[in-house]
Amino acid sequence: xxxxxxxxxxxLEWREPRSARIEADTDVIIRPTAVSRCDVDIPVIAGGLxxxxxxxxxxxxxxxxxxxxxxxxxxxxxxxxxxxxxxxxCRACARGAHHSCHTVEKPAYFGFGxxxxxxxxxxxxxxxxxxADAMLTPLxxxxxxxxxxxxxxxxxxxxxxxxxxxxQIPEGRVVVVGGGSPSIGLYSVAWAKWAxxxxxxxxxxxxxxxxxxxxxxxxxxxxxxxxxxxxxxxxMHASGRAEGLLATLRALDFGAKLTSSYVGSPQVTLPYMEVxxxxxxxxxxxxxxxxxxxxxxxxxxxxxxxxxxxAEVADWVDAADAFLSPAAKLVIRRDGIGGKTAGG
Numbered sequence: 001x002x003x004x005x006x007x008x009x010x011x012l013e014w015r016e017p018r019s020a021r022i023e024a025d026t027d028v029i030i031r032p033t034a035v036s037r038c039d040v041d042i043p044v045i046a047g048g049l050x051x052x053x054x055x056x057x058x059x060x061x062x063x064x065x066x067x068x069x070x071x072x073x074x075x076x077x078x079x080x081x082x083x084x085x086x087x088x089x090c091r092a093c094a095r096g097a098h099h100s101c102h103t104v105e106k107p108a109y110f111g112f113g114x115x116x117x118x119x120x121x122x123x124x125x126x127x128x129x130x131x132a133d134a135m136l137t138p139l140x141x142x143x144x145x146x147x148x149x150x151x152x153x154x155x156x157x158x159x160x161x162x163x164x165x166x167x168q169i170p171e172g173r174v175v176v177v178g179g180g181s182p183s184i185g186l187y188s189v190a191w192a193k194w195a196x197x198x199x200x201x202x203x204x205x206x207x208x209x210x211x212x213x214x215x216x217x218x219x220x221x222x223x224x225x226x227x228x229x230x231x232x233x234x235x236m237h238a239s240g241r242a243e244g245l246l247a248t249l250r251a252l253d254f255g256a257k258l259t260s261s262y263v264g265s266p267q268v269t270l271p272y273m274e275v276x277x278x279x280x281x282x283x284x285x286x287x288x289x290x291x292x293x294x295x296x297x298x299x300x301x302x303x304x305x306x307x308x309x310x311a312e313v314a315d316w317v318d319a320a321d322a323f324l325s326p327a328a329k330l331v332i333r334r335d336g337i338g339g340k341t342a343g344g
Contacts, residue, residue: 002015003015003016003120004056004124006053006113009045010047012324023130026132027129028065028067029063030064034333035332038154039183049115054111061079063077064126073138080152083109083110083111083153085101085110085130086098086290087101089134138297143301144307151293151296156287158187158261168257171196174197174234176203177235183309186309189216197234199231199232205222205224210222212308227251232256238260249274255280257281259282312329
């Protein structure tokens with residue numbers, strides 16, 4: 001067995017993994033079959049966290065062992081998981097706030113080393129997953145491993161920023177400010193098209209992402225951030241720049257919804273009275289993936305197709321090199337055929 005590990009800035013190696021075995025009767029052991037590189041994996045690999053780091057947290061796989069108390073899953077079943085560990089039973093989980101789970105020490109993430117309290121990475125042969133009945137969601141038969149690989153994080157992150165708000169504001173006007181979280185921005189465009197937005201403007205200065213946003217149904221705007229004015233009802237800010245966030249705020253209509261998903265620390269001084277008087281509702285921070293995962297998988301089963309955003313699909317054995325690829329979105333899969341797909 002092997003485990004992909006970040007051993008230095010932009011250096012990954014295959015190493016012997018930790019023992020993955022049933023430790024509690026609510027555990028399962030999963031064999032990952034497809035792993036997607038999250039947008040935040042790129043700065044982590046570049047040296048953003050204490051090493052070594054067993055990398056990888058966006059994945060789908062096959063159940064190979066189950067604990068005695070697991071009721072909803074069986075060996076051989078295909079499953080998707082959220083990347084954050086949650087018990088499903090505490091007060092926070094009961095209200096859908098799985099990232100605030102009171103049972104586990106936070107942050108509790110796969111793939112973030114000591115920062116995530118050492119739950120291990122998923123680019124390996126065996127993953128121990130606790131609280132299986134609460135954390136896992138069955139993968140629909142008609143959904144491929146590659147299409148669903150990012151459902152446990154980036155794909156669900158974009159979903160929460162766009163789709164629920166379009167249910168509240170039918171045919172709402174959507175703005176996506178891309179760049180810092182490249183795949184989340186592009187997934188947001190795809191979700192906006194799927195959910196019936198009347199306007200989908202994508203602002204970025206990367207020609208490849210702009211071209212892909214057009215193919216996904218957006219209107220590409222070749223600039224880093226939007227013009228001021230009351231143009232939009234719903235916003236996904238994924239630029240990673242303070243000026244991008246402020247420009248996005250100033251492009252929103254009264255009562256608009258703004259989600260900022262970029263994981264970083266841009267220093268921002270918010271124009272408090274502008275926000276106050278327009279009533280913009282802002283959401284920052286981690287999303288509660290587990291709460292949205294069933295809806296994301298249902299959409300995939302119903303025809304929502306995110307694969308155009310996947311710029312590269314690589315063989316599992318090539319993961320150490322592939323994780324350094326400049327592609328906007330990478331998926332590695334077992335027993336697959338590597339190579340380029342549509343996207344950039």
